[in-house]
Amino acid sequence: MTEPTLTETPQQADRATTIYEKSVPGRRAAQLPPLGKGVEETPIDQLIPAHLLRERPAELPETSEPEIIRHYNRLSRRNFDLDTGFYPLGSCTMKYNPRLNERVAALPGHAKLHPATDPSDAQGALQLMYLLQESLSEITGLPTVSLQPSAGSQGELAGLLLTRAYHADQGRNPTKVLTPDTAHGTNPASVTMAGYEVVKVATNEQGGVDVEDLKSKIDDDVACLMLTNPNTLGVFDENIAEMAAMVHDAGGLLYYDGANLNAIMGQSRPGDMGFDIVHMNLHKSFSQPHGGGGPGAGPIAVSERVEPFIPRPQVVRIEDEEGAFYDLDYDRPKSIGRLRGFQGNFGVFVRSLAYILSLGGDGLSEASQLAVLNANYLKKRLSEGRAGKYLPVAFDRHCMHEFVLSGAPMKKELGIKTLDLAKRLLDFGFHPPTVYFPLLVDEALMIEPVETEAKEHLDAFADAIEKILEEAENDPELAQNAPYTTPVRRLDEVGATRNPRIRQS
Amino acid sequence: MLAAIGVDSIDELFAQIPEDIRLDRPLDLEDGMSESEVYRLLAGLADTNLDAERIPSFLGAGMYDHYVPAIVEAIISRSEFLTPYTPYQPEVSQGGLQVMFEFQTAMSEITGLPVSNAGLYEGPSAAASAAYLAINQTKRTGLVASRGLHPHSRETLATHAVGFGANLTEVGLEGGLTSGEELEAAVTEETAAVFLQNPNFLGAVEDIAVLGEAVKAKGAMLIVQVDPMTLGILRPPGECGADIAFGEGQPLGNRLDFGGPSFGFFCAREEYLRKMPGRIAGETTDVDGRRGFVLALQTREQHIRREKATSNICTSQALNALAGMIHLAWLGKQGFVELGELMARRTAYARNLIGNLDGFELLHEAPVVREFAVRSERPVEDLLPLGDEADGPAPRLQVYPLGRDYPEYEDSFLVAITENRSVDEIGWLAHMLEHGQAGWGEHIHEHDHEGNPVAGAVR
Numbered sequence: 001m002t003e004p005t006l007t008e009t010p011q012q013a014d015r016a017t018t019i020y021e022k023s024v025p026g027r028r029a030a031q032l033p034p035l036g037k038g039v040e041e042t043p044i045d046q047l048i049p050a051h052l053l054r055e056r057p058a059e060l061p062e063t064s065e066p067e068i069i070r071h072y073n074r075l076s077r078r079n080f081d082l083d084t085g086f087y088p089l090g091s092c093t094m095k096y097n098p099r100l101n102e103r104v105a106a107l108p109g110h111a112k113l114h115p116a117t118d119p120s121d122a123q124g125a126l127q128l129m130y131l132l133q134e135s136l137s138e139i140t141g142l143p144t145v146s147l148q149p150s151a152g153s154q155g156e157l158a159g160l161l162l163t164r165a166y167h168a169d170q171g172r173n174p175t176k177v178l179t180p181d182t183a184h185g186t187n188p189a190s191v192t193m194a195g196y197e198v199v200k201v202a203t204n205e206q207g208g209v210d211v212e213d214l215k216s217k218i219d220d221d222v223a224c225l226m227l228t229n230p231n232t233l234g235v236f237d238e239n240i241a242e243m244a245a246m247v248h249d250a251g252g253l254l255y256y257d258g259a260n261l262n263a264i265m266g267q268s269r270p271g272d273m274g275f276d277i278v279h280m281n282l283h284k285s286f287s288q289p290h291g292g293g294g295p296g297a298g299p300i301a302v303s304e305r306v307e308p309f310i311p312r313p314q315v316v317r318i319e320d321e322e323g324a325f326y327d328l329d330y331d332r333p334k335s336i337g338r339l340r341g342f343q344g345n346f347g348v349f350v351r352s353l354a355y356i357l358s359l360g361g362d363g364l365s366e367a368s369q370l371a372v373l374n375a376n377y378l379k380k381r382l383s384e385g386r387a388g389k390y391l392p393v394a395f396d397r398h399c400m401h402e403f404v405l406s407g408a409p410m411k412k413e414l415g416i417k418t419l420d421l422a423k424r425l426l427d428f429g430f431h432p433p434t435v436y437f438p439l440l441v442d443e444a445l446m447i448e449p450v451e452t453e454a455k456e457h458l459d460a461f462a463d464a465i466e467k468i469l470e471e472a473e474n475d476p477e478l479a480q481n482a483p484y485t486t487p488v489r490r491l492d493e494v495g496a497t498r499n500p501r502i503r504q505s
Numbered sequence: 506m507l508a509a510i511g512v513d514s515i516d517e518l519f520a521q522i523p524e525d526i527r528l529d530r531p532l533d534l535e536d537g538m539s540e541s542e543v544y545r546l547l548a549g550l551a552d553t554n555l556d557a558e559r560i561p562s563f564l565g566a567g568m569y570d571h572y573v574p575a576i577v578e579a580i581i582s583r584s585e586f587l588t589p590y591t592p593y594q595p596e597v598s599q600g601g602l603q604v605m606f607e608f609q610t611a612m613s614e615i616t617g618l619p620v621s622n623a624g625l626y627e628g629p630s631a632a633a634s635a636a637y638l639a640i641n642q643t644k645r646t647g648l649v650a651s652r653g654l655h656p657h658s659r660e661t662l663a664t665h666a667v668g669f670g671a672n673l674t675e676v677g678l679e680g681g682l683t684s685g686e687e688l689e690a691a692v693t694e695e696t697a698a699v700f701l702q703n704p705n706f707l708g709a710v711e712d713i714a715v716l717g718e719a720v721k722a723k724g725a726m727l728i729v730q731v732d733p734m735t736l737g738i739l740r741p742p743g744e745c746g747a748d749i750a751f752g753e754g755q756p757l758g759n760r761l762d763f764g765g766p767s768f769g770f771f772c773a774r775e776e777y778l779r780k781m782p783g784r785i786a787g788e789t790t791d792v793d794g795r796r797g798f799v800l801a802l803q804t805r806e807q808h809i810r811r812e813k814a815t816s817n818i819c820t821s822q823a824l825n826a827l828a829g830m831i832h833l834a835w836l837g838k839q840g841f842v843e844l845g846e847l848m849a850r851r852t853a854y855a856r857n858l859i860g861n862l863d864g865f866e867l868l869h870e871a872p873v874v875r876e877f878a879v880r881s882e883r884p885v886e887d888l889l890p891l892g893d894e895a896d897g898p899a900p901r902l903q904v905y906p907l908g909r910d911y912p913e914y915e916d917s918f919l920v921a922i923t924e925n926r927s928v929d930e931i932g933w934l935a936h937m938l939e940h941g942q943a944g945w946g947e948h949i950h951e952h953d954h955e956g957n958p959v960a961g962a963v964r
Contacts (some may be wrong), residue, residue: 015796020607020610028840032924035928052710054736057737057839059838060838061837071834072580075599075603107547108551108556108559109554111760113763121901124551151820154817185807185809189817191812193668195668236522266531294766295768295824341568341658345766348765357537359537360535423594423596432594483596491595492791493595500785503620504610
């Protein structure tokens with residue numbers, strides 16, 4: 001029994017208990033169907049030799065169905081979620097997830113379709129994938145799309161393996177990949193996994209790539225330049241065409257990290273900027289729910305010269321006198337091969353196509369406009385009052401869909417760190433922005449308000465920041481010890497890594 | 506809002522994009538549609554697919570038509586699980602983090618290995634993650650895979666091996682099982698890891714412990730892909746000497762979804778804890794001493810370690826892993842064993858029935874749990890359409906032809922059994938196979954082998 005106290009919220013008083021700790025020997029939920037008429041109850045060791053069989057059952061929970069529902073419902077209430085409150089997590093594009101998309105993904109024709117179904121019996125599914133390929137091709141301005149990669153980082157790795165295949169096909173084997181110091185951590189990790197060496201490029205005073213530094217690092221050993229544009233500072237790199245020409249002239253390719261595509265849909269296209277390979281995060285710009293950390297999908301769009309190398313199988317449309325037939329094309333001799341099983345995260349494709357159909361071309365364009373409007377409005381609000389004083393904007397100019405503040409003056413003058421501000425925001429009912437990224441901004445706060453947030457939420461967030469800074473002027477400990485109202489308070493993360501307890505003992 | 510920002514139009518905010526790369530026309534996509542129109546359009550497409558509710562599906566090959574209990578959908582569709590992101594702020598993410606901790610415990614239990622991560626994308630890409638760990642661990646570059654390893658896992662390994670600077674060699678099968686002799690010859694002092702699968706792609710239960718001896722003798726790592734739903738009855742890989750076990754998580758609580766999203770799992774011996782790919786939740790306490798959970802060992806990960814990370818994975822499949830955990834809790838300690846037993850017994854029944862039909866024989870006699878391979882006299886492509894081609898395009902029997910992945914078994918196909926495949930449906934499959942073998946013009950009989958009328962084909 002948990003007794004209510006005056007110093008804890010009811011949730012805090014309700015200590016974490018795992019489903020294993022709720023287990024009672026002999027309890028169960030599942031009732032399986034009978035074996036069926038004619039099927040013998042042969043001892044299993046007469047079907048499979050005893051030495052290949054398990055000696056004792058796995059320790060799984062023993063619990064009833066009502067107990068399972070209650071356990072996970074109670075757990076769910078220990079999460080903050082986008083449907084409940086503002087979630088301006090930079091570079092993550094936490095936009096509303098339309099429930100229509102869940103409904104169409106759950107239709108039996110989608111949800112219960114086996115991935116090995118012969119194409120002749122899966123025409124609707126393949127046509128759906130083809131329509132999504134075509135839509136993403138138009139949005140990125142590149143002719144060919146592979147839907148296969150499971151998430152952005154797998155799209156990156158795919159892109160780098162395509163780069164390798166492209167160069168190898170020309171008898172070349174360059175070893176270096178250039179990435180700006182503002183890049184997402186997945187970029188350098190993917191570069192290493194593709195067998196390339198990371199070469200960092202500096203950022204200029206406007207927040208874009210330092211073109212002189214780039215020029216000095218380009219030679220014929222450069223396989224590609226990997227860029228996010230707008231970058232993680234929310235800045236559109238206006239020198240992009242010049243940089244593209246420099247890299248192409250040296251024989252390299254241009255890779256576009258589409259994490260920030262939400263800023264430019266219908267405004268500008270990576271293909272028109274000169275990029276050869278783009279990955280998109282369907283769980284960002286195209287409204288797939290984030291699921292507490294997935295599932296997502298990371299399709300790639302590529303230029304004509306990279307097309308021969310894309311993963312297989314590829315969905316193709318074959319037209320003859322009887323009409324169109326959609327097929328899976330495995331006959332791609334230059335393909336880099338598979339990145340995963342079957343055809344990709346189809347359920348995500350259904351949701352994202354539903355989103356694209358709902359908005360249409362104009363709607364997508366407007367989504368980006370509103371994302372940029374919201375970001376600039378919130379940036380403006382946070383340039384006033386105490387926020388303006390303690391949290392200056394890194395690279396102050398009109399931003400795209402997100403912007404970065406530096407908490408350095410706040411730390412120096414008020415004695416509270418960006419982490420403290422983030423934790424105090426939790427008490428105000430907001431999810432904090434991305435913190436301590438990008439690395440080149442001291443005490444960074446990366447804020448992406450997205451297009452589906454109404455003005456009043458942006459105002460309330462700005463008001464909360466102002467209030468927290470005001471508190472801190474009087475009593476910095478308030479933020480330093482926050483949060484107070486969350487299911488648990490500040491957690492010992494160092495201890496959890498030093499002495500890892502990662503399963504129930 | 507524009508006035509507050511100090512601009513006259515939204516367009517001014519986009520002025521930072523140089524004119525020559527602004528898109529000067531609308532996107533060439535259809536106009537937006539109302540909710541009901543989108544529903545009808547996509548429902549229309551869905552309707553043309555022959556899904557497992559419309560025809561009995563005996564397709565497997567790593568993804569199976571299990572019954573997903575109703576509570577799975579009820580829980581995973583809650584906003585609190587559906588709409589947050591990765592638990593970067595643990596104080597408001599205890600639900601998701603505790604689920605990861607419970608999931609890690611469950612996967613560790615069923616694989617018999619002490620360490621599990623919180624999940625990866627899916628099965629075959631988990632093979633690539635395992636190879637990356639093995640290559641970095643052993644400083645060797647040879648990868649050896651049994652031809653019993655899922656063809657998608659082998660192809661995914663080959664794709665990634667190019668980036669890892671590794672080479673992949675294959676070991677053949679004999680009587681449905683990995684050839685011990687060939688394996689011994691293939692493993693050398695340069696071998697980083699050997700990949701086996703249990704049950705293998707042909708459904709056969711391998712003796713992993715015996716095969717593993719040759720692997721260990723050369724100091725290579727033993728990595729085993731497993732079907733989680735068979736681990737209720739099969740000896741877990743951790744008790745067979747595996748260093749890493751991984752697999753496709755779809756059978757646990759996830760829909761078929763034409764191939765994804767599902768989840769992958771990845772379990773290992775203790776010594777690989779700090780080299781694991783993906784998220785790992787760990788138990789800790791808050792400042793008041795309350796129990797809580799956080800993302801542990803983040804210094805392995807790309808957002809901290811960047812080019813030296815153990816993996817590039819960021820967004821993974823958290824919601825799908827939750828579905829897996831709920832299904833495992835629902836089956837529970839007893840149900841998980843019972844389901845394994847049910848599959849083994851029904852599969853034995855189906856294998857006996859189909860293996861004895863005229864024109865068919867078993868491809869191998871090795872023990873199986875839930876999937877078996879059958880050889881056909883008549884070419885498989887002629888066998889599967891339900892009816893004569895002259896009658897126009899026909900739906901096909903939902904079994905897995907082996908020809909694309911195994912030219913050497915072009916005359917064979919796989920049959921998979923779950924608790925969803927009733928004795929009646931198995932009887933119907935046998936009857937249809939018999940028809941197909943004889944040619945649709947031949948009269949077979951209108952009753953199954955037990956004298957019951959044969960049900961109609963496509964629902």
